[in-house]
Amino acid sequence: MVLAGVSVLVFSLIHLVRGDPIRLALGTRYSQETYDALRERSGLDLPLVEQYLTWAGRAVTGDLGVSFRSGETVTALIAERLPATLTLAVAALLVALVIALPLGLLSALHPRSFVDRLATVVSQFGISVPDFWLSIMLILVFAGTLGWLPSGGYVSLTEDPLGWLQRLVLPAIATGVVSGSVITRFVRSSTLEALGADHVRTAQAKGVPTRQVLTWHVLRNALLPLVTVTGVQLAYLLSGVVVVEIVFSWPGLGQLAYQAVRDRDFPVLQGAVLLFALVFLVINLLVDLLYSRIDPRISRS
Amino acid sequence: MTSLSKAPQPAAGPVLEVEDLRVRLRTPRGTAHVVNGLGYSVGPGETVAVVGESGSGKSVSVLALLGLLPPRTATVSGRALLHGEDLLTMSPERLRQVRGPGVGMVFQDPMTSLNPVLSVGRQLTEGLRAHGHVSKAAARARAVELLGEVGLPDPGRAVDRFPHELSGGMRQRVVIAIALANSPSLLIADEATTALDVTVQAQILDLVERLQTEHGTGVVWITHDLGVVAGIADRVLVMYGGRCVEDGTVDDVLERPAHPYTRGLLGALPDLAADDGGDLATIAGTPPPPTDLPAGCVFWPRCPVRGDARCETEQPPLAPVKGSHYRDKGTSGVPGEGQYRDEGTSGVPHRAATWCAEGSGS
Amino acid sequence: MTQLPTPGATPAQPPPSEPIPAAAPPRPRWRETLGLLARNPTAAVSAVVLVLIVLVAVFDETLAPDGPNDQDPGRQLQPPSWAHPFGTDEFGRDVFSRVVLGAATSLRVGFLSVAFALVVGTLIGLLAGFYGRWVDDTLMRLMDVLFAFPAVLLAIAIVAIRGAGPANAILAIGIVYVPIFARVTRASVLGVREEVYVRASRSVGASDWRLITRHVLPNAAPPIIVQTSISLAFAVLAEAALSFLGLGPRRPNPSWGLMLADGRGFIEQAWWYTVFPGLAIVVTVLCFNLLGDGLRDVLDPRQRTLMAGGGR
Numbered sequence: 001m002v003l004a005g006v007s008v009l010v011f012s013l014i015h016l017v018r019g020d021p022i023r024l025a026l027g028t029r030y031s032q033e034t035y036d037a038l039r040e041r042s043g044l045d046l047p048l049v050e051q052y053l054t055w056a057g058r059a060v061t062g063d064l065g066v067s068f069r070s071g072e073t074v075t076a077l078i079a080e081r082l083p084a085t086l087t088l089a090v091a092a093l094l095v096a097l098v099i100a101l102p103l104g105l106l107s108a109l110h111p112r113s114f115v116d117r118l119a120t121v122v123s124q125f126g127i128s129v130p131d132f133w134l135s136i137m138l139i140l141v142f143a144g145t146l147g148w149l150p151s152g153g154y155v156s157l158t159e160d161p162l163g164w165l166q167r168l169v170l171p172a173i174a175t176g177v178v179s180g181s182v183i184t185r186f187v188r189s190s191t192l193e194a195l196g197a198d199h200v201r202t203a204q205a206k207g208v209p210t211r212q213v214l215t216w217h218v219l220r221n222a223l224l225p226l227v228t229v230t231g232v233q234l235a236y237l238l239s240g241v242v243v244v245e246i247v248f249s250w251p252g253l254g255q256l257a258y259q260a261v262r263d264r265d266f267p268v269l270q271g272a273v274l275l276f277a278l279v280f281l282v283i284n285l286l287v288d289l290l291y292s293r294i295d296p297r298i299s300r301s
Numbered sequence: 302m303t304s305l306s307k308a309p310q311p312a313a314g315p316v317l318e319v320e321d322l323r324v325r326l327r328t329p330r331g332t333a334h335v336v337n338g339l340g341y342s343v344g345p346g347e348t349v350a351v352v353g354e355s356g357s358g359k360s361v362s363v364l365a366l367l368g369l370l371p372p373r374t375a376t377v378s379g380r381a382l383l384h385g386e387d388l389l390t391m392s393p394e395r396l397r398q399v400r401g402p403g404v405g406m407v408f409q410d411p412m413t414s415l416n417p418v419l420s421v422g423r424q425l426t427e428g429l430r431a432h433g434h435v436s437k438a439a440a441r442a443r444a445v446e447l448l449g450e451v452g453l454p455d456p457g458r459a460v461d462r463f464p465h466e467l468s469g470g471m472r473q474r475v476v477i478a479i480a481l482a483n484s485p486s487l488l489i490a491d492e493a494t495t496a497l498d499v500t501v502q503a504q505i506l507d508l509v510e511r512l513q514t515e516h517g518t519g520v521v522w523i524t525h526d527l528g529v530v531a532g533i534a535d536r537v538l539v540m541y542g543g544r545c546v547e548d549g550t551v552d553d554v555l556e557r558p559a560h561p562y563t564r565g566l567l568g569a570l571p572d573l574a575a576d577d578g579g580d581l582a583t584i585a586g587t588p589p590p591p592t593d594l595p596a597g598c599v600f601w602p603r604c605p606v607r608g609d610a611r612c613e614t615e616q617p618p619l620a621p622v623k624g625s626h627y628r629d630k631g632t633s634g635v636p637g638e639g640q641y642r643d644e645g646t647s648g649v650p651h652r653a654a655t656w657c658a659e660g661s662g663s
Numbered sequence: 664m665t666q667l668p669t670p671g672a673t674p675a676q677p678p679p680s681e682p683i684p685a686a687a688p689p690r691p692r693w694r695e696t697l698g699l700l701a702r703n704p705t706a707a708v709s710a711v712v713l714v715l716i717v718l719v720a721v722f723d724e725t726l727a728p729d730g731p732n733d734q735d736p737g738r739q740l741q742p743p744s745w746a747h748p749f750g751t752d753e754f755g756r757d758v759f760s761r762v763v764l765g766a767a768t769s770l771r772v773g774f775l776s777v778a779f780a781l782v783v784g785t786l787i788g789l790l791a792g793f794y795g796r797w798v799d800d801t802l803m804r805l806m807d808v809l810f811a812f813p814a815v816l817l818a819i820a821i822v823a824i825r826g827a828g829p830a831n832a833i834l835a836i837g838i839v840y841v842p843i844f845a846r847v848t849r850a851s852v853l854g855v856r857e858e859v860y861v862r863a864s865r866s867v868g869a870s871d872w873r874l875i876t877r878h879v880l881p882n883a884a885p886p887i888i889v890q891t892s893i894s895l896a897f898a899v900l901a902e903a904a905l906s907f908l909g910l911g912p913r914r915p916n917p918s919w920g921l922m923l924a925d926g927r928g929f930i931e932q933a934w935w936y937t938v939f940p941g942l943a944i945v946v947t948v949l950c951f952n953l954l955g956d957g958l959r960d961v962l963d964p965r966q967r968t969l970m971a972g973g974g975r
Contacts, residue, residue: 002804002807002808002811005804005805005807005808006808006811006812009808009809009812013820013824111373124949124952124953125945125949127896127952128896128900128945128948128949128952129941129944129945129948130900130903130904130907130923130941130944130945130948132903132904132907132923133903133923133937133941133944133945136923136926136927136930136937136941137937137938137941139930140930140934140937144930144931197413197416198408198410198413198414199413199414199415199416199417201364201369201408201414202408202414202415202416202424202476202479203416203424203427204367204369204400205367205369205400205401205404205405205406205408205480206400206401206427206428206431206479206482207397207398207399207400207401207402207428207431207432207483208397208427208428208431209397209431210393210397212427212431216416216419216427217416217419220418220419221416221417221418224418235813236813238813239813239815239816240813240814240815242815242816242819243815243904243907243908246908247927254816257816257819257820258819258908260823261819261820261822261823261908261910264823269820269823272816273812273816273817273820276812276813276816277811277812277813280811280812280813281811295418296417296418296420296463296465297417297418297463297465
């Protein structure tokens with residue numbers, strides 16, 4: 001249902017363009033044959049409903065049309081860029097969790113302590129800083145002043161594993177900090193909530209050792225909903241790295257989408273937007289499934 | 302492990318002796334004096350019922366015994382000796398050992414007292430295995446047995462269930478089973494059977510009674526239910542404003558209440574009950590907020606009697622009630638005078654914190 | 664069974680861990696809210712800083728020592744000094760003046776886009792929550808669809824289609840946040856719709872409009888207010904991102920995002936060119952976030968965890 005709506009909306013993107021999208025894309029110098037070929041290939045000469053059905057029908061089979069610019073299929077373009085974006089998103093999520101879990105837990109277990117105040121400041125800063133500015137600052141410090149890491153670019157893992165890692169670190173941190181801050185706040189609040197739960201007192205009254213109370217009665221309960229938040233953050237990271245990818249010249253989907261915007265290459269933009277929405281829906285579905293497996297309250301009822 | 306983990310206890314001396322227990326809580330509205338100098342003792346096999354309105358400090362006073370109040374906001378002072386050992390100054394590890402085999406606690410709200418994401422069996426065996434080397438299989442077998450004892454149908458299957466799959470009454474029985482798991486020498490029950498129907502309640506009360514005779518378990522029973530008080534309690538302690546305003550044997554307190562508050566609770570005071578035909582007793586007003594206790598008697602603002610001018614400025618001490626002679630004894634409040642002379646038949650003094658003489662119904 | 668009569672007027676038993684019920688009236692009045700906010704130092708400071716930023720944006724031309732495009736030839740890319748506290752850019756323009764002048768652009772886009780999202784989203788949420796049934800289904804499905812798109816990308820796509828420029832940036836950011844306001848509003852409307860007083864008003868024949876304006880909206884307001892503050896933070900961020908990508912205001916208009924994009928090329932020689940506009944964004948966004956948190960503590964204490972991960 002939502003998917004159908006998403007597809008309609010993505011489809012209509014091209015029709016909301018002021019003027020003739022193909023003319024806009026091709027610029028001023030093109031031959032009539034190129035124009036006609038593109039027009040026919042994109043199905044823009046058909047009536048609207050028929051256009052949508054053709055487009056949707058093709059999209060289901062993985063055919064998202066061809067780029068107005070290069071003439072390559074959109075699917076191929078996306079497939080080429082997807083691994084880089086996936087790598088970056090997963091690396092950023094790792095960074096986020098490495099920051100968020102210890103910081104969130106420590107600050108919940110020691111409220112008002114130094115760690116707690118530090119975590120609050122860091123996470124507030126983290127959600128308020130534009131990721132692209134953070135990227136520039138990281139480049140300034142680590143690539144410029146210190147000269148430890150390259151300022152951008154991409155090499156494949158198989159070619160140069162060290163270079164791959166070196167180029168991954170800064171963009172992963174730049175994107176991971178934002179998610180990390182959101183997750184830190186979440187971990188802190190849900191742990192605090194779990195700590196105050198009545199059943200924790202029951203466990204204490206049984207004489208169960210503190211460590212065991214913390215792992216089984218506080219953390220387990222506090223971290224269950226983390227699955228949902230992590231899923232949402234992964235979805236955000238996959239799509240939210242657009243600007244960071246551009247700053248670090250990371251050849252991912254974000255950069256592809258941005259180039260498509262610059263070039264007015266609407267089929268590519270459509271494809272990218274559709275894919276991101278799809279990813280969002282799929283991740284949400286997976287999170288729901290996973291959650292129902294690990295939370296007895298849902299799986300048994 | 303120490304002697305505490307091994308029940309039964311020899312019947313020497315009281316199980317629990319609480320002296321001058323005081324609890325203050327830091328709240329956004331200032332310091333709350335929730336418990337103010339509470340003292341009582343529980344002998345082996347004895348049941349003390351604690352009654353009083355919501356907010357009288359009953360629950361907090363027992364949570365304080367086990368160190369279950371938030372340490373950041375709560376200040377506890379006084380003494381609470383469990384077999385002569387002070388619970389309030391115990392090392393955390395020793396306190397952990399005592400929780401369970403020393404003191405078992407049943408909590409008020411069955412809906413929130415169990416961990417929703419762990420199975421019932423897991424929550425039971427956890428307590429068993431925290432106090433001695435018990436194999437998983439043995440702990441599980443004991444868990445099934447315990448669930449059977451508290452009257453849970455089909456305990457073999459119930460052990461693998463999760464709390465949300467059980468009804469409120471069944472959950473309450475699980476909470477009780479958890480408290481009884483290590484055969485504690487003291488059982489504290491906070492509104493333990495309020496959620497249960499009469500048959501199950503009777504079953505639980507029988508179980509507790511058996512524990513008392515077999516292990517000499519002392520019981521502190523916090524309740525609103527006078528039926529339970531009359532049925533199981535040996536002694537009654539009436540709390541108001543964080544103090545004990547009256548205590549004594551069940552017969553003394555229920556039959557011959559001396560404090561106006563107790564009489565109000567029991568609906569025995571004609572002034573209070575008259576309008577409702579002696580049926581439903583309500584005392585006008587609400588308990589004083591613990592952040593702002595009155596200077597004199599805690600009950601003064603609501604007291605329908607106000608028989609003595611001192612009540613407004615001084616807190617009457619807890620002193621023996623002298624039956625029908627009480628009216629004539631102007632000196633009964635003086636400390637040291639005849640504290641234990643007028644003891645009831647059970648050897649337990651009947652005491653009340655009041656100076657008023659009017660309306661003693663006996 | 665003999666129940667002990669419960670004397671007095673305390674029907675519910677408060678949990679023992681919380682002997683004093685927390686002071687959280689469902690609808691604190693404005694004065695009270697301000698008083699509580701003032702006692703939260705972080706939120707109070709944020710509010711003051713925000714007022715200052717708004718004042719700077721309003722009186723930018725008076726405050727900025729130089730005009731936006733006054734060039735100081737021969738003094739290109741100068742480090743911070745008394746004459747140019749934030750240094751100069753590659754044309755010798757005063758970075759401080761441009762940061763001051765850029766505030767207006769950022770805040771205008773931020774406020775207008777959130778205003779758009781607030782009005783449209785709240786209206787949709789009200790209709791969906793109040794009328795229920797097919798109205799609810801249709802509108803909320805629509806919101807789900809919109810919500811499925813990643814925020815930044817959707818904004819970029821909208822600007823790409825409508826063309827770059829501040830007006831389209833406002834529209835794009837506004838549309839992105841409509842579903843959030845719709846959801847928040849709908850949830851609170853559902854919460855109050857069945858309350859006794861609303862039913863009572865309905866039974867005496869009050870009109871829908873009257874019900875909505877007199878009863879439903881005031882009660883749904885706290886979370887909407889909190890959401891507004893937090894959305895402003897994200898809107899300023901999104902505006903900066905769009906400008907950074909060249910999809911917002913055009914050069915040579917002063918804009919924080921554009922300055923970052925331009926300064927990036929000179930990062931090795933002139934750190935001040937990117938650091939100060941970036942800090943301006945961070946401070947503004949931080950204050951909106953902190954104010955939002957403070958407002959949430961005061962107005963809406965129960966929803967604290969619900970919105971921790973939202974919005975971004």
